[in-house]
Amino acid sequence: MSQVRNPGARTLHPLTAVEQFQVYTERQLEQIPQLQRLPAELRRSMHAVAQVLPFRVNRYIVEELIDWDNIPDDPIFQLTFPQPGMLAPEDFERMAALLDAQVDPAQLRAVVQEIRQKLNPHPAGQRLLNVPRLDDKRLEGMQHKYRETVLFFPSQGQTCHAYCTFCFRWAQFIGDKELRIASHEATLLHRYLKQHHEVTDLLLTGGDPMVMKTRHLAAYLEPLLQPEFEHIQTLRIGTKALSFWPQRFVLDEDADDLLRLLERLVRKGKHVAVMAHYNHWRELDTPIAREAVRRLRDTGVVIRSQSPLVAHINDSAEVWARLWQTQVSLGIVPYYMFVERDTGARRYFEVPLVRAWEIYRAAIQQVSGVARTVRGPSMSAGPGKVEVQGVAEIGGEQVFVLRFIQGRNPDWVQRPFFARFDPQATWLDDLHPALGEKAFFFQAEYDAMQTRAAL
Numbered sequence: 001m002s003q004v005r006n007p008g009a010r011t012l013h014p015l016t017a018v019e020q021f022q023v024y025t026e027r028q029l030e031q032i033p034q035l036q037r038l039p040a041e042l043r044r045s046m047h048a049v050a051q052v053l054p055f056r057v058n059r060y061i062v063e064e065l066i067d068w069d070n071i072p073d074d075p076i077f078q079l080t081f082p083q084p085g086m087l088a089p090e091d092f093e094r095m096a097a098l099l100d101a102q103v104d105p106a107q108l109r110a111v112v113q114e115i116r117q118k119l120n121p122h123p124a125g126q127r128l129l130n131v132p133r134l135d136d137k138r139l140e141g142m143q144h145k146y147r148e149t150v151l152f153f154p155s156q157g158q159t160c161h162a163y164c165t166f167c168f169r170w171a172q173f174i175g176d177k178e179l180r181i182a183s184h185e186a187t188l189l190h191r192y193l194k195q196h197h198e199v200t201d202l203l204l205t206g207g208d209p210m211v212m213k214t215r216h217l218a219a220y221l222e223p224l225l226q227p228e229f230e231h232i233q234t235l236r237i238g239t240k241a242l243s244f245w246p247q248r249f250v251l252d253e254d255a256d257d258l259l260r261l262l263e264r265l266v267r268k269g270k271h272v273a274v275m276a277h278y279n280h281w282r283e284l285d286t287p288i289a290r291e292a293v294r295r296l297r298d299t300g301v302v303i304r305s306q307s308p309l310v311a312h313i314n315d316s317a318e319v320w321a322r323l324w325q326t327q328v329s330l331g332i333v334p335y336y337m338f339v340e341r342d343t344g345a346r347r348y349f350e351v352p353l354v355r356a357w358e359i360y361r362a363a364i365q366q367v368s369g370v371a372r373t374v375r376g377p378s379m380s381a382g383p384g385k386v387e388v389q390g391v392a393e394i395g396g397e398q399v400f401v402l403r404f405i406q407g408r409n410p411d412w413v414q415r416p417f418f419a420r421f422d423p424q425a426t427w428l429d430d431l432h433p434a435l436g437e438k439a440f441f442f443q444a445e446y447d448a449m450q451t452r453a454a455l
């Protein structure tokens with residue numbers, strides 16, 4: 001087999017057959033041996049969808065995570081491979097017909113563009129409202145939406161070891177510069193943080209920052225040990241590498257350097273949180289996935305987990321309860337359950353809010369208090385992160401009880417508010433004030449913020 005990149009780790013942990021990272025995109029779809037067993041019609045539909053939405057999978061996922069005897073229902077197959085229902089039927093038919101006719105690339109591109117524009121590539125006003133400024137210049141590649149936390153999108157981390165089919169950042173992966181949020185500027189990040197003492201948390205995100213070489217990560221993180229960054233207490237790294245490429249923490253040639261870097265940050269007094277994206281307990285079932293968790297935890301970082309609730313992958317209370325239980329047994333702290341965002345293939349993945357709440361509730365009832373650290377179901381919407389706390393009846397009216405977990409104005413946080421019950425609603429935009437109110441309590445202020453940002 002392929003060469004061993006981290007021989008020391010290998011002798012200690014003979015964990016897996018897949019050691020070399022090998023990726024498959026739409027162009028290499030036909031080279032995946034397991035796909036040859038699938039009906040031609042299914043492969044045709046994968047090609048059609050993958051023209052519009054990003055597709056990227058790797059050999060570890062194909063060989064060790066997907067159960068090929070359970071296609072198309074296997075949750076990891078649903079998580080990584082394009083499915084026909086992800087496009088509107090008319091768009092799907094159009095794409096498939098263009099591919100069958102082998103039209104020229106320019107013609108194909110034009111239609112692809114048109115369909116993508118219909119899929120709300122930038123949800124929740126990301127382009128306009130959250131971009132911070134330094135010396136009056138917009139800092140692309142950063143978002144500062146909630147007072148305490150700055151999001152940073154390092155340019156070397158704007159891809160992932162594979163792509164989730166439901167990804168809300170899909171627009172960043174399709175090679176369209178217009179849609180791309182990224183920064184290559186560590187210096188600008190550090191200058192901004194120095195000037196903003198209200199910020200306690202830096203969240204590196206992407207894509208997946210763990211696709212970066214350790215030395216690049218170090219360039220962003222290590223300077224924060226200087227005294228002028230004392231206010232930055234928490235360094236968070238959002239990643240799905242623990243599921244999509246756990247070798248990053250075990251076998252990759254700079255795996256050990258990464259662990260040493262994290263250890264240094266922890267020893268020098270930072271809280272380092274790996275915000276791990278897990279959708280299904282199956283992602284935690286391989287020996288290497290568990291070894292990666294163990295090695296990370298040994299450095300003193302805390303692993304917190306978050307995931308959206310999505311149809312076809314994890315829309316069942318049993319899956320969530322088992323996911324949280326598995327995580328707790330491995331020392332991972334369940335953190336957020338998200339509602340699928342209003343972008344990309346949402347038509348295929350979305351779950352009504354009432355159903356999401358029922359699943360959350362039924363799952364949380366099955367686990368002990370140590371797993372009840374998870375909050376949700378939560379919508380990352382324009383005004384903030386809004387949690388569905390439940391359905392109640394107030395004065396004869398059926399309502400959703402909601403609260404902000406995070407708000408564009410910190411004062412909105414933790415105030416209960418109410419929306420008319422709607423069994424079909426899937427997002428905040430579908431909801432209307434209840435109990436005779438004309439508007440939600442935050443609406444006028446939020447509208448004013450948007451008007452100001454547009455000027």
Ligand SMILES: *Cc1c(COP(=O)(O)O)cnc(C)c1O
Nearest residue numbers: 143145146149151380385405406
């Ligand atoms: C979720 C989120 C954060 C982090 O919020 P916490 O509740 O502190 O985890 C920061 N910025 C943005 C834009 C977010 O969506």
Ligand code: SF4
Nearest residue numbers: 160163164167207240
């Ligand atoms: S890991 Fe995150 S950013 Fe990457 S494809 Fe999945 S959801 Fe998108």
